Amino acid sequence: MISRNKAALIISLQKKKVRDEEKLFVIEGDKIVKEFLEAKVMVKTLVALPEFLNSLTLFHKQGIDEIIPVNENDLKKISSLKTPHNALAVISMIELTRDQNDLKRELTIALDCVQDPGNLGTIIRSAAWFGIKNIYCSGDCADVYNPKVIQATMGAILHVNVIYISLHDLLKAARDENIKIYGALMEGASIYSYKLGSSGIILLGNESKGISEELLPYITDRIKVPKISEARQGIDSLNVSMAASVILSEFTRGRGRVH
Amino acid sequence: MISRNKAALIISLQKKKVRDEEKLFVIEGDKIVKEFLEAKVMVKTLVALPEFLNSLTLFHKQGIDEIIPVNENDLKKISSLKTPHNALAVISMIELTRDQNDLKRELTIALDCVQDPGNLGTIIRSAAWFGIKNIYCSGDCADVYNPKVIQATMGAILHVNVIYISLHDLLKAARDENIKIYGALMEGASIYSYKLGSSGIILLGNESKGISEELLPYITDRIKVPKISEARQGIDSLNVSMAASVILSEFTRGRGRVH
Numbered sequence: 001m002i003s004r005n006k007a008a009l010i011i012s013l014q015k016k017k018v019r020d021e022e023k024l025f026v027i028e029g030d031k032i033v034k035e036f037l038e039a040k041v042m043v044k045t046l047v048a049l050p051e052f053l054n055s056l057t058l059f060h061k062q063g064i065d066e067i068i069p070v071n072e073n074d075l076k077k078i079s080s081l082k083t084p085h086n087a088l089a090v091i092s093m094i095e096l097t098r099d100q101n102d103l104k105r106e107l108t109i110a111l112d113c114v115q116d117p118g119n120l121g122t123i124i125r126s127a128a129w130f131g132i133k134n135i136y137c138s139g140d141c142a143d144v145y146n147p148k149v150i151q152a153t154m155g156a157i158l159h160v161n162v163i164y165i166s167l168h169d170l171l172k173a174a175r176d177e178n179i180k181i182y183g184a185l186m187e188g189a190s191i192y193s194y195k196l197g198s199s200g201i202i203l204l205g206n207e208s209k210g211i212s213e214e215l216l217p218y219i220t221d222r223i224k225v226p227k228i229s230e231a232r233q234g235i236d237s238l239n240v241s242m243a244a245s246v247i248l249s250e251f252t253r254g255r256g257r258v259h
Numbered sequence: 260m261i262s263r264n265k266a267a268l269i270i271s272l273q274k275k276k277v278r279d280e281e282k283l284f285v286i287e288g289d290k291i292v293k294e295f296l297e298a299k300v301m302v303k304t305l306v307a308l309p310e311f312l313n314s315l316t317l318f319h320k321q322g323i324d325e326i327i328p329v330n331e332n333d334l335k336k337i338s339s340l341k342t343p344h345n346a347l348a349v350i351s352m353i354e355l356t357r358d359q360n361d362l363k364r365e366l367t368i369a370l371d372c373v374q375d376p377g378n379l380g381t382i383i384r385s386a387a388w389f390g391i392k393n394i395y396c397s398g399d400c401a402d403v404y405n406p407k408v409i410q411a412t413m414g415a416i417l418h419v420n421v422i423y424i425s426l427h428d429l430l431k432a433a434r435d436e437n438i439k440i441y442g443a444l445m446e447g448a449s450i451y452s453y454k455l456g457s458s459g460i461i462l463l464g465n466e467s468k469g470i471s472e473e474l475l476p477y478i479t480d481r482i483k484v485p486k487i488s489e490a491r492q493g494i495d496s497l498n499v500s501m502a503a504s505v506i507l508s509e510f511t512r513g514r515g516r517v518h
Binding site: 122125126131152159227235236241245246 | 411414486
């Protein structure tokens with residue numbers, strides 16, 4: 001049985017304001033909860049069906065402060081999903097260690113106003129796949145602790161820092177250090193022929209408006225994923241998360257780290 | 260004012276069964292409705308706010324059988340979206356002309372049980388971007404006329420044939436004609452080092468189960484998007500639509516059609 005107070009807290013964590021105040025967020029679904037436990041992330045509260053709890057090993061349980069068994073009905077009441085999947089966990093916000101020199105040495109992603117939670121989540125998942133450590137987001141991007149974002153990352157959130165920051169400040173600092181800033185723009189050069197470096201910032205813009213006017217002057221290299229189709233209409237753009245994946249793939253193959 | 264019968268028909272088209280019987284589907288949102296009109300697709304019924312109707316040119320109106328002006332409230336009642344966007348149109352299912360030789364000459368995608376509507380829609384959008392003409396889907400894939408799929412394609416549906424078929428039959432026929440069948444599999448060869456052809460079928464599997472056991476024997480070339488990250492946990496797979504985009508990008512750059 002879950003107490004009313006606890007249930008109310010979990011539901012209130014669907015709001016960004018509450019998440020920020022409490023420094024807590026919620027993950028949902030048996031798969032992702034197990035991934036967090038296996039990665040030794042501390043779980044403050046685990047609310048789950050008995051069959052899920054029975055499937056946990058001692059190793060899993062080590063990392064859990066409080067376990068609350070519930071039935072499907074009670075789980076549904078506190079879930080943000082239409083069809084909850086067996087388990088829900090309350091977690092303290094994660095702070096991964098970050099190295100100030102990463103910006104010089106590594107490929108980094110900067111997102112300007114990427115508002116769709118699914119897109120942000122998928123970009124995090126792809127970034128993790130391609131070995132990216134840090135993603136910088138403008139304040140008007142979707143919130144990384146939004147349940148839909150967490151869901152779409154499929155656990156990759158454990159391996160990528162997502163940092164909210166003024167992109168002005170970030171890009172200005174990067175420019176002062178001669179770090180390359182690759183902007184994904186309609187009029188950019190084809191990523192297939194352009195010489196892509198092994199470090200720098202890849203800047204991607206909003207789903208419909210692209211990169212903000214004010215950030216354009218910081219861009220040192222304008223790139224794009226060229227359209228192959230000969231169709232004139234109906235194919236205006238690649239989804240931003242697709243563009244991110246393709247661009248990361250192209251940067252990565254160029255770095256010769258895979259074969 | 261929209262009649263009760265018409266409203267009921269439009270709502271019932273949210274169901275696949277009704278769509279298949281009536282050979283009709285619904286698109287929603289000012290942007291996609293305009294794209295369809297600009298591509299000269301015939302619209303059976305356009306239900307829209309007065310401001311949207313005022314923005315239409317004579318050219319747009321040529322393609323519309325029936326126009327029903329409504330207020331926001333009435334639009335909301337028939338919409339499948341939480342926040343409807345100005346316009347909704349009922350369209351007859353599209354049949355694009357198809358060339359039997361495409362399979363030999365072109366790159367084609369085959370999807371085995373890709374169930375998430377967002378994934379299917381995004382794959383269609385990427386496929387259109389990379390100049391793919393035909394996507395074959397197993398019967399248990401999401402329905403291309405599902406409103407969420409249509410939404411995610413952003414109009415790209417006008418440029419790609421989506422054909423539901425037994426993949427057994429398709430792949431058997433392809434094998435008999437010596438057409439290459441590239442299967443995306445965890446144990447495949449890296450797409451960055453493998454020699455990719457300029458035609459053939461790219462077979463992608465279900466979001467969690469991958470390609471069905473029964474289809475594996477048809478695969479002639481096993482490929483994968485290699486993981487760059489050194490993390491052991493939490494990054495099990497690339498989202499299927501991301502994998503599709505990256506694979507298409509890699510096939511396309513190899514074809515030398517872009518620079």
